[in-house]
Amino acid sequence: MDDMYNDVNNDGVLWPQDAAVGEAFYSPCGTLGPRIQRYLQLVMLHTGSMTVWIDDVPRHAEQDTVCILFPGHREYFTFDTECETHHSWLHASIPHVPEAMLTRFQQLAWPLHLSSSMAQLTRDALDTRAVMLSTTPMLIKALAVQMLWRYLGEGEQHNETAQGHPLVEHACHYIYMHLQEPLTLEQVAQYVSVSPSYLMRLFREQVHISPIAYLWQRRVARGIELLEQTGLPVGVIAQQCGFQTSYHFSRRIHLATGCGPSEVRRRAWQR
CATH class of the missing domain: 2.60.120.280 (Regulatory protein AraC)
Structure with missing residues (x-):
């Protein structure tokens, strides 16, 4: 071989x-x-x-x-x-x-x-x-x-992305590592040692969305990944990705993909 x-x-x-x-x-x-x-x-x-x-x-x-x-x-x-x-x-x-x-x-x-x-x-x-x-x-x-x-x-x-502000990179990494937690803009800003308003401005300039919108994007992306690659129950995935309820998770998945969590998994497993 x-x-x-x-x-x-x-x-x-x-x-x-x-x-x-x-x-x-x-x-x-x-x-x-x-x-x-x-x-x-x-x-x-x-x-x-x-x-x-x-x-x-x-x-x-x-x-x-x-x-x-x-x-x-x-x-x-x-x-x-x-x-x-x-x-x-x-x-x-x-x-x-x-x-x-x-x-x-x-x-x-x-x-x-x-x-x-x-x-x-x-x-x-x-x-x-x-x-x-x-x-x-x-x-x-x-x-x-x-x-x-x-x-x-x-x-x-x-x-x-090297031309971007390093604070944005650090904030994005912090968000990704804490998806399961109930993060706030203030917590993320405190982690990178800037004011919430300054962090908001940096994100809008470089990521074109707010830090909290980015957080929800990453939660949805992680949820889709777990639906497609694991057999974990929908409720467990929702919790691991920081959603307070399975209903909220399902609604976000439907907005992102046009179908519910079960259908996302079914399509992935039939490829």
Whole structure:
């Protein structure tokens, strides 16, 4: 099977010959290296911070970020001087990454925000590593492919919106992470340390809707995702997405799709 995927790797499939995941905890002032990077590597930083010298050029990353490292470069890491640094990593051995793909990776911001989706893929990969199945190596390779493509996609999306105000990005992320809670404009504004009126103006300029309208958009989108991808009862989905009643959830779904939750699920499952 590896030979089959290597044959099509020139088309950008990024299927690795080998892939591994792991995690490490470094005490304050910890170091790693120097070493020569052998893999295409993603580093997910969960707590603490790190500075990595790549061919003697320093680059810094804080917690809740993810960064990419390329094979063939000399690296030396120093970790946070005041607290423990927890990071996880993905090693992907891909001997012949298409030049166009490398260019796309190299053009991304460094580091990127560690999204909830990337963090979940990382947890899935770490959990899979602990399962002794005959297919475990292939499962880890498949997750590696997903992580690399997500890193690329999220990075390119970040580049497209880089001209936007960073407060809006932080507010959107906060909203997404708290969909289940009864959020108010004041809470979101307090999180990003601005007044509600200023946050409202930023959203209308850049997102073209208010923060609360954006919140309801994300709740509806998450609800549709759960309807299509899970068998959870409608009432449970409504609660997980921040709706106080199933009726309100159903009404919002109907406004967005033209049909009720059960029909949304039926259509998705019959595709």
